Amino acid sequence: MNELKTRDAVQSRREFLRSFLRGALLVGLAGLGVRTLLGRRCQAASGSERMKLCKGCPDVAFCSSAVLSAGRKVWQLDPSKCTQCGRCATHCVLQSSAVKCVHRPAQCGYCRLCFGFFQPGATILNSAAENQICPTGAIRRKFVEEPYYEYTIDESLCIGCGRCVKGCSAFGNGSLVLQVRHDRCVNCNECSIARDCPSDAFRQVSATTPYLLKPGAESVAL
């Protein structure tokens, strides 16, 4: 009888301890959740969304979507830091890298002798394969008017090696830049290119402004 009693006492003591610990952990987890939510709110309120968010606007749908998307980050590479080491082409988890070359026509000089297009030693300036710097022939060259040529990039061929970017940055206007293309990027938790980028050019930018294309400006909004 006595033994049964002590066993019950032990059982209820264990049960109490368990409930107590469970409650403490739940409070901790809830605290973590609330802190993330609140953090989100502050981040959302810091940008241009501040107006709508914090002046008691009744637009709940906008607020919730802004809060949801404000914390969302995507990987992007900063062209001003990029040294065109060529790892973007090889270190992406995707078979053909999510990083591609992007041409910015507004910065392009439309040069006849384009260092993003021609091999440094090219003697004849035509689009024969041996003259091209692009290993896959992804850059197309089209005559516009004397002496200007238009260059476009066939993204399905581009592997993101950055050779053209190197040429254009070294001798031209730097109108070619590497960028993570968000129709391809799977947004890994830890970007495997970022991990091995020697120039620390990768960072997580807001999903609402996912490209770093404008020189000087933070990022390009969609």
Place this chain on the structure above:
Amino acid sequence: MLILYVLMPVLTAFAENRFPQPQFESGYSLPGISVPAPRVASWELLDVLVLGGALSLAAWLILKKRSRRGVFLLTVFSLLYFGFWRKGCVCSIGSIQNVAAWLSGSEAVLPLSVAAFFILPLVFALFFGRVFCAAVCPLGAIQDMMILFPVRLPRPVSLALGMIPVVYLGLAVLLAATGSAFIICRHDPFVPIFRLSGELSILLAGVVLLLVGIFVARPFCRFLCPYGVLLNWASRLSKWHATITPDECVQCRLCERACPFDAIRVPVISPVSEAREIGVRRMQWLLLLLVLLTGLGMGAGFRLEGVLAPLNAKVKLDQILRSNHPAVEKQYAVELEAFRTGGRDPHILRAEADAVRRQFRVGGACLGGLIGFVFGLSILGVSIRRSRETYEPDRGECLSCARCYRFCPKEQKRLKR
């Protein structure tokens, strides 16, 4: 996919503008730049909703419906949705690192969906046991399909192997909190299978784990998964947990070998064969051992800095810069060139690297202490004989897969009703 065309404002001030923008006479206008948008936020909301729904459904199937078939179907769904459709990313296991990095106060962001993936399975484990492992986790799901001829592991072996996840968890948290690496994501063995691309070595590791899993059920879950450690601890406190029998245990022993994960504990009728003082004495020694192991762990962890710190990019770069060895310089030529052209100050880098090293010393001591403490606890757990009257699942190790249900004659009776 939404593609928006944005026409760049003409001629923004640009440092490298060596050639002026041409003045076209033929009426040529500048083409725009295509900037494909990333995945929209509502998809992530959907992921969280699916996770919550799957967890609730799993809890209901396991505890209320007691249906192995239901659990299996949900497992297949999770494998398809979280595995092959979402490509194994976002996952609760990896979310540990985001939370650690975020709590350490660095610039790391913690997206809401990732926070939800970290919190929800733990909350469910606190109430219903490891229902996440049972039917929601895609990594568990793919291994669950491979359990064909499960063998029993000797208890000491599984106890010893069970220490690996604790070490892995500690390392992952330390490396994430110092902003060095996300080792869980990097070494996720099944993601290459989900994505059908990835590093060959990791893919091979995944295949080997799956093959081992034919005999040793769910080897990743039991002997590697760091999130499993947290779920194990939470599940020990669970309010309701799966029981083998729906009724009262009749001790028929039929379920004894039902569990492929060796998580069923047999009854222990504790014979009071030793005097109380001996037990108390042993307990004192064990507690002393616990303290000793924790201390030893802390000491060893403190010294781990030399091994672990170079995993941080800043520390590594600082090491390369300091080495002045031609072979090293040749090996890291790309990094060195990038550093030199980047115009960063080596002294600032040195200071930053030293700060990271300090973090590693403190964090390493905590990590070692934790490992020592958990190791001591598991020795303590083995030494205590707790009386048990029925066949019960071990609340920590049970994955709530519901396989054992059908072995119980009482369950068979219930099903016939």
